[in-house]
Amino acid sequence: MPSGSFTGELDIVKTYSTASSEITALDALQVLRISVGLDPTWGPAAPENLIAADITQDGTVTAYDALVILQVAVGLPSAHGAEWVFLDDDADLSGITSANVNYETGVDITALDNVITTDMTSILLGNLEPD
Ligand SMILES: [Ca+2]
Ligand SMILES: [Ca+2]
Numbered sequence: 001m002p003s004g005s006f007t008g009e010l011d012i013v014k015t016y017s018t019a020s021s022e023i024t025a026l027d028a029l030q031v032l033r034i035s036v037g038l039d040p041t042w043g044p045a046a047p048e049n050l051i052a053a054d055i056t057q058d059g060t061v062t063a064y065d066a067l068v069i070l071q072v073a074v075g076l077p078s079a080h081g082a083e084w085v086f087l088d089d090d091a092d093l094s095g096i097t098s099a100n101v102n103y104e105t106g107v108d109i110t111a112l113d114n115v116i117t118t119d120m121t122s123i124l125l126g127n128l129e130p131d
Contacts (some may be wrong), residue, residue, distance in 0.1 A: 009108055010118060014084040014122075018072070028069040032066040051096065056080045057080070073110065087105060087120060087122075
């Protein structure tokens with residue numbers, strides 16, 4: 001890059017390796033609880049939990065998400081693979097509910113003299129953890 005100031009949008013895609021075993025049947029159970037209106041076992045779901053729960057990325061948390069997560073956990077082929085999403089650290093996630101999982105990936109960046117600084121939140125779809 002030439003020197004100077006540039007702005008742009010950064011989108012990062014990272015796939016999940018089942019070898020890391022981060023996604024388990026317990027995650028599927030947490031998503032099943034959310035899909036029927038219960039909290040995860042540790043308490044109310046954070047927006048990050050709801051994003052992770054909607055592995056199908058259709059905007060709602062349903063029992064189908066739990067099924068897909070279970071398929072991923074046991075290594076079965078599934079229509080939706082687990083992947084990492086990267087969000088802007090400053091993104092407002094307060095409007096997210098289990099019936100409205102709406103968010104944007106990527107982050108606006110500014111490059112100044114070849115240096116890019118940005119803060120991102122990474123979420124592994126299908127993996128639910130207490131905050
Ligand atoms: Ca997990
Ligand atoms: Ca879904």
